[in-house]
Amino acid sequence: MHSGERLVLGIEGSANKIGVGIVTSDGAILANVRRTFVPKTGSGFQPRETARHHQKHVASLIEEALHTAGVRPTDLCAVAYTKGPGMGAPLQSCAIAARMFALMHDLPLVPVNHCVAHIEMGRLVTGVDNPAVLYVSGGNTQIISYSEGRYRIFGETIDIAVGNCLDRFCRLVGLSNDPSPGFQVEQEAKKGRHYVPLPYSVKGMDVSFSGILSRIQDLIGSYAIPDLCFSLQETVFAMLVEVTERAMAHCGQRDVLVVGGVGCNERLQEMLTTMCTDRGGRAFCTDERFCVDNGAMIAWTGWLQISSAARLLGSEKLEWPWSDCTVTQRYRTDDVAITWREEGALQLAMD
Template structure:
């Protein structure tokens, strides 16, 4: 393959494809961090059900080409204007990841572009840093598949605490299935809206274990109450308990790392109540809570494009080599790809 020169890479434009779960996103970002396009399609299963890998993969296969075309139209670009294609390597659901990786590989081959595998979790962090301007905050990463407290140190995003069983988003999703709340636009959104109507707090298990949290026991306790308590009260109580657990371990990590600011990323980070609780905690510490809206909290292609550009630009600077494509044998997918597995070559602080 003929690769772009380092000079072109450093001033280039990257297309990113995200499809690790039920959100399919394509984004286009330039070297200045300007988001030229960020389009998305969501697979929404029937109420009371979750999204399965095979059905989700079919959804992505059906829409990925039209979404790439839409992103290019939105940005006013042609494939020849791009310097690279980035895609989500993992973590995530195997079949959806594979579908998007194949689409990215074919697009890269067709247009003679470098292909860049990106860690989904790191992409959330870098997108949050880009759009909020947060410099070096502690990070609360909360989504359907991940719950982690993260801080940067010595070229890695170090995990200081995490869930020891299910992710917070998965907890909310499974609760929605129990009570029959809609999946449109997302289970977490439905819980948030119902919680605003709750009037009575119902005590639930509060499971913080050192720097880690556990949600499975809490979920079982809520299940025992379904049918005997009003759904809005259950939503309110679940949110308050779960978010209090998350804020506690976040503050403990901030104290350990000497940080006063926190950045919340991931789909659950859209929740206004969680943002409010984090803001209160940070104000008490004379810091700030950096939050984004659903355009950037929820899985999206722009976060993959931006992190892909960070990766290839750092390679160009470090190596000064025009051969910037990752080896094809490394352009695979994996359902398990830890945040702290990635060497953060683009940060010097």
Template sequence: MPTILGLEGSANKIGVGILRDGQVLSNPRRTYCPPPGQGFLPRETAVHHQGVILTVLREALDQAQLTPQDIDAIAYTKGPGMGAPLVSVAVVARTISQLWHKPIIGVNHCIGHIEMGRLITGAENPTVLYVSGGNTQIIAYAQQRYRIFGETIDIAVGNCLDRFARVLKLSNDPSPGYNIEQAAQQGSKFLPLPYVVKGMDVSFSGILSYIEEKAEKLMASGEYTPEDLCFSLQENVFAMLVETTERAMAHCGSQEVLIVGGVGCNLRLQEMMAIMCRERQAKVFATDMRFCIDNGAMIAQAGYEMFKCGMVTDWEHTTITQRYRTDEVLVKWRE
């Protein structure tokens, strides 16, 4: 049973996880939090990761009570993600791979989320809704690929929520999306917003522009509270995601939905998806914050699946790619 160490750092989380045969031995992480009203920029995020990655690596080994000799391979996030943070983590992965004389595996970030979700929930062959700060995709497995059935044609749903949190000057701690979710629970008055579904694809940038433009005036007049606006935005964009996921399920004849990615922690999204699944006699699967938010263990789990079927990355290809599509990866480990 191979023991895999995974390093993740594609956005503002830096994580190191160690996994052996489906068992998470350790999974520490740190989050870069810019001040309220600001997003995280690539350079500052990379500097943060560089400052803490060796501490997190040491924590992961200590928590798992392992030494480098016990590790069989190093997995790292090859992409997609922000260039500078990805590079800072890839450099560490390459360095310890050489120092410890271990094979190295470049993992697709999204496939890390999917394989971790499948492992934790036990979902067998689900339609996957992958929702995060940088990605929004509806995915189903067919013929050794994770096929993208629908996706955002502009910004990701997490990015849409995060940017509206900035307009409202909500804290980035623990995450702007979480704070939007908490505010939305206090809101009740619905503001009609554009609803942009184009076939299987969705678009969020126009909705964001619309609510950004109106927010100040609506709040100043007392017509809507900030909580009402958070509630309205969430209900609107989640309804779009549930609709397109249901269409993909109908197309594939699927009776399972797996929600992965940072926005997948949102309990309202899980609740809306569960209502749709009940109507179809289907099941919804989701994980909690330990595993749906970017973490090292998910990269270790995808690396574990790849390692078992001989998918090790050649040294000259241990680079990063910011645009690494989910359907580019040959999924050798599934029938």
């Protein structure tokens, strides 16, 4: 470990992935290991089964992360974990593991918002400063922009998330969950040649996917699976690009950052790139190492939280109230004070 570096270990387990990452205070990712619970074809992942999967792997993943990073627990300055949002049982399993590890090694424990962690990881690995953010995953679909110390949600799904839509479609047509339903849809869509009209449901800044899923269910058997995959992707991604561009126009932004598991999709990245190029900006995208849920994003956001708290309090001692170290299935992106960005620190001081 280089002199002066602080290391944070992060544990993520809000859905079907359990990840452990170790990140330095200057943003170097020393380890980012992960295991995915893959249910059988035709079924989704249930909270109890997912929690058991995480319980089985968390200890070995922590050991693997430490080995990969070449560090010991005594080299760490804190342990961060996902507080929410997410599935209750998996969140609790990982929070307990984080608490026990922190107690064993006398380390501060830092609760992290899962959605904010996706954004901060995207900003770290792409280097983009203040973009509009399209956050698309199995449990969340949001269009976000930073303002006055918060990540403000300008638009979102009013029913199911886009990743959930893709997952449920996979179950309907019998596509495999390995490595993920969204990946299977993407590969089948590349074979599609004919667009099948589907409901296009944009309501101002918000989107709705449940009607599309209902309609496509009625079409199964009448059209080839690749054509349905192609049509589904084209429709839902066009909706997302439309509301993202509207948010960018409202906020005066030219760049967009896409985060979350669905953000790995190459077709979505291509559509966003085309839109941003037409606006004289850029689309900032990452691959599955950082788009998909991972421990490094929790570790990095944990460091941002504790370092900014230490600065605001005028203390070098890294602390976080244990009474706040709980879990919650509902934890809005805009609930978090973004104290590590200059404007956010000033806003907090004024409040």
